[in-house]
Amino acid sequence: MFLALPKRCVPVVGLVLSLNAAAPAGTVRVVEQTAGHVLQVDGQRFEIKGAGGDGDKTLLAASGANAFRTWGVDEKTPALLDEAQSHGLKVALGIWIGHARHGFDYGDPEQIQQQFDDAKAAVLAYKDHPAVLMWGVGNEMEEYAATTDPRVWNAVNDIAAMIKQVDPDHPTMTVIAEIGGDKLVSIKKYCPAVDVVGINTYGGVTSIPTRYAEAGMDRPYIVTEFGPPGTWEIPRNGWDVPEELSSTAKADVYAQAYRALHADPSCLGSFAFTWGFKQEATATWFGMVLPDGSKLGAVDAMTEAWSGEPAADLTPQIASLSITGEPVVAPGAAVTATLDARDPEGAALSTEWVLFQEMEVFESMGDYRPTPPTFPDAIEDLGDGRARVTMPQRAGNYRLFAYTRDGSGGAAVANLPLRVKDDGVAVPQGVPTALPLVVYGDGGATPYVPSGYMGQAASVIMDERSTRRPHAGKTCLKVTYRETGNWAGVVWQSPANDWGEVDGGFNLTGAATLSFWVRGAAGGERVKFGYGLLGRDKAFFDTDKDEVEVTLTRAWKQITLPLAGKQLSRIKTGFYWTLAGQGEPLTFYLDDIVYDREAAVEEPE
Numbered sequence: 001m002f003l004a005l006p007k008r009c010v011p012v013v014g015l016v017l018s019l020n021a022a023a024p025a026g027t028v029r030v031v032e033q034t035a036g037h038v039l040q041v042d043g044q045r046f047e048i049k050g051a052g053g054d055g056d057k058t059l060l061a062a063s064g065a066n067a068f069r070t071w072g073v074d075e076k077t078p079a080l081l082d083e084a085q086s087h088g089l090k091v092a093l094g095i096w097i098g099h100a101r102h103g104f105d106y107g108d109p110e111q112i113q114q115q116f117d118d119a120k121a122a123v124l125a126y127k128d129h130p131a132v133l134m135w136g137v138g139n140e141m142e143e144y145a146a147t148t149d150p151r152v153w154n155a156v157n158d159i160a161a162m163i164k165q166v167d168p169d170h171p172t173m174t175v176i177a178e179i180g181g182d183k184l185v186s187i188k189k190y191c192p193a194v195d196v197v198g199i200n201t202y203g204g205v206t207s208i209p210t211r212y213a214e215a216g217m218d219r220p221y222i223v224t225e226f227g228p229p230g231t232w233e234i235p236r237n238g239w240d241v242p243e244e245l246s247s248t249a250k251a252d253v254y255a256q257a258y259r260a261l262h263a264d265p266s267c268l269g270s271f272a273f274t275w276g277f278k279q280e281a282t283a284t285w286f287g288m289v290l291p292d293g294s295k296l297g298a299v300d301a302m303t304e305a306w307s308g309e310p311a312a313d314l315t316p317q318i319a320s321l322s323i324t325g326e327p328v329v330a331p332g333a334a335v336t337a338t339l340d341a342r343d344p345e346g347a348a349l350s351t352e353w354v355l356f357q358e359m360e361v362f363e364s365m366g367d368y369r370p371t372p373p374t375f376p377d378a379i380e381d382l383g384d385g386r387a388r389v390t391m392p393q394r395a396g397n398y399r400l401f402a403y404t405r406d407g408s409g410g411a412a413v414a415n416l417p418l419r420v421k422d423d424g425v426a427v428p429q430g431v432p433t434a435l436p437l438v439v440y441g442d443g444g445a446t447p448y449v450p451s452g453y454m455g456q457a458a459s460v461i462m463d464e465r466s467t468r469r470p471h472a473g474k475t476c477l478k479v480t481y482r483e484t485g486n487w488a489g490v491v492w493q494s495p496a497n498d499w500g501e502v503d504g505g506f507n508l509t510g511a512a513t514l515s516f517w518v519r520g521a522a523g524g525e526r527v528k529f530g531y532g533l534l535g536r537d538k539a540f541f542d543t544d545k546d547e548v549e550v551t552l553t554r555a556w557k558q559i560t561l562p563l564a565g566k567q568l569s570r571i572k573t574g575f576y577w578t579l580a581g582q583g584e585p586l587t588f589y590l591d592d593i594v595y596d597r598e599a600a601v602e603e604p605e
Helices: 057-062 077-086 109-126 150-166 183-190 205-214 247-262 297-307
Strands: 010-012 015-017 028-033 036-041 048-052 067-069 090-095 132-139 172-177 196-200 221-226 267-273 317-323 334-342 350-357 379-383 386-390 396-405 411-420 437-440 449-455 460-466 476-481 487-493 513-520 526-531 546-551 557-562 573-580 586-596
Touching (some): 048 090, 090 109, 109 132, 132 196, 150 172, 150 183, 247 267, 350 379, 513 526, 573 586
Parallel strands (some): 067 090
Antiparallel strands (some): 334 386, 487 573
């Protein structure tokens, strides 16, 4: 669909070709020139020098960036746009598009219409904010198969065409995971209203200019995520886990990627990933800063790329992290680790050592993963960049991290995979964990993941941050079952999505109670709650179990399951609910699900 455009401009495949007319104030245009495409803001060329993530925007602007991207809009968007404007930053504002693997059905007209309506509301709400640069319609919604669903592209194009009607002053973009399979062909065929192709790419980032040109696309691109090679692109070691680059080695990857993209006339710029920190594969795989705000070498690399000048105070640099002896040891054995690091300005460095349990799943496609347990008692800091690590008694995979800091906001990090051999101990053992252990609450990441959907799973909606009258804090868990019959349930698992095929779970020995608060939306709802669903027919089973059926009221009620005398050495399914259809759709709420040493035991009704 072509729309009314400024004088002396003509539309071509969703782009605007400039004929030397001055752009109206507040407009962003994709302009085709002899040498390629450029992005113009208020008539001036704008090469995107940006990042994606929730990190410090003051640091982002001070590092020479001019933009950042988001993946969706929410209640924080107005303040985020205002913050961007205060720092002179533009925002590629994301509009989230549903993923089939998350339960979105592109064959359901109601879901499609609701998604369209939500997108339109977002555009109308924010289109006039001066910080808006463009609209990012979706992120990897096409998913990862070689052949994609045309219905997804039709939904993207419908939203992009709507944006052109209600906001002709900002270009449209859709973001895909790499460019393999039929992705570019599909965008070219089904999405004429999309102006720019956004590409998330990691190990293949430096070859994007060549591969994109060979694809014969009719519009420019932006690399919307780039960083170190992903876990799926790194060789595995002898026990099938990927070995992570040090933050110093990653900095070189960021610099090389930026140079390759900056030289391509079809590239309108790029967003480094991630400006912040994220638990994905490991605690540091994709983060450019640490949770305490310390910047890593990737920030230095992008500062020089964006500004043309090195950072005033460079981060520490790691030459190596090594251990004496073999990385595979017996339970309780000790290894000695040595970090070789220096500070470019000669500052004294302090080193923090952390032993993590290894993640069970490395390729999570960007989905949330809880932070795995750590073992602070295992570390003896020997000073001078050395530590003795007494490995846990539990067989399994671990990862030793060395964080070194210069005392002025700069840091570097490296890690090594380690493994404890199976010593043949017959009693199942989960990971030791401190009590209380929160299964659900307002405190953020939790060790168990609500990933085990059962029965009529497509009819279950779980809102983990509902603000509808929580028992305590700001949020509670809202559960809706949309069917009138059949049954459904959800299990909190460790590891996520496991039904007893792989090791995991937690040693909750010492816990006296499992308590939680629950209420019904209408009252009278009947729901079963419990833990320990995996029987001994599974390779990795729960060592005990319990269940209670509760008739809910509209008032919050605490339910407590006593654990005295229970064998809690390995609980893999830490909590679950199940229900049968009760003649009409129903909703109930949960809050503060906790294992603890002591709690007032209130017998369930």
